[in-house]
Amino acid sequence: MLNVLVTGGNGQLGCEIREVAPEFADKLRLFFVTRENLNLESESEIETFISANQIQAIVNTAAYTAVDLAEKEPEKARSSNVVIPKLLAKIANRHKIKMLHVSTDFAFDGKSGKPYKEDDLTSPISIYGKxxxxxxxxxxxxxxxxxxxxxSWVYSKYGNNFLKTIRRLGKERPELKIIYDQIGTPTWARDLARVILKMIQTKDLSGFYHYSNEGIASWYDFAKEILDLSNLKTKILPIETSEYPTPATRPTYSVLNKKKIKQTLEIEIPHWKDSLKVCLSELD
Incomplete structure (x- = not known):
């Protein structure tokens, strides 16, 4: 039995890890922490928790993910996205325990035009990405x-995300304008959660891996599918990024190449439309 500390226990990914935890109950004992019950900026508190619970692995899902707000409060973003992960890794090294850290497609600038591999050059273009x-x-x-x-493009029935925003706006407004020239792949947090728990118990894994659902989409495609599957008759219009300026610049193409993770874990990855359907069935 592997004792695993999971940070960000109340976030959308943390909540989905809770959902799938019973599937791994014979191999993993999960300890979920939130900002309320463990100060992730306190080395001594983390040390005490790890020793008291005989933690053997860390899954870090805690992050600052407000992409536009990060432009106004870079220090806050840096605290969650740099300082805390660095401290967790330092402690993990001291205790000789495993660590999985969740990151983002926004590490890339989106100018590649083909799916990004793990060893492609990073070049983030927003404070969040940086x-x-x-x-x-x-x-x-x-x-x-x-x-x-x-x-990339993580959504779930938990937390704040594009899926829930589109469903809410679809009920409130007769018409929505959605960007069609940013391309990526939606990822259901539950699919991601299963992969994370599979990875943390797999021996000798290290380095970079990419995971999203299969297929590609624009935000317009994603929104249209959400509205169609939710039986919302809202009119939806495609617009260019230039017509909807935001504080943070986003990659125009951030599809991730998943060949490495599929071969290493010997998994099949669901198409984003299939996973979206399952997720929505739980919301209705």
Missing amino acids: TKEEGEREVLKELPKAIILRT
Whole structure:
């Protein structure tokens, strides 16, 4: 039995890890922590928790993910996305325990035009992306054998996300204008949660991996599918990024190449439309 500390226990990914935890109950004992019950900026508190619970692995899902707000409060973003992961990695190294750190497609600038591989050059273009990319580097400095798992466009029935925003707006407004020239892949947090728990118990895994659902989409495609599956008749219009300026610049193409994770874990990844259907069936 592996004792695993899971940070960000109340976030959408943390909540989905709770959902799938029973499937792994014979191999993993999960300890979920939130900002309320463990101060992740306190080295002594984390040390005490790890020793008291005989923690053997850390899954770090805690992050600052407000992409636009990060432009106004970079220090807050840096605290969650760089300082805390670095500290966790330092402690993990001291205790000789495993660590999986969740990162993002926003580590890339989106100019590639083809799905990003793990060893492609990072070049973030927003404060959020820059702090997440710096966090990756700091984690590996402290713990060279850490796992960095990049993902994209995460949604779930929990937390605040694009799926829930579109459903709410679809009920409130007769018409929505959605960006069609940013391309990526939606990822259901539950699919991601299963992969994380599979990875943390797999021996000798380290370095970068990419995971999202299969397929590609624009935000317009994603929104249209959400509205169609929710039987909402809201009119939806495609617009260009330039017509909807935001404080943070986003990558125009941030599809992730998942060949490495599929081969390593010997998994099949669900298409984003299939996973969206299952997620929505739980919301209705």
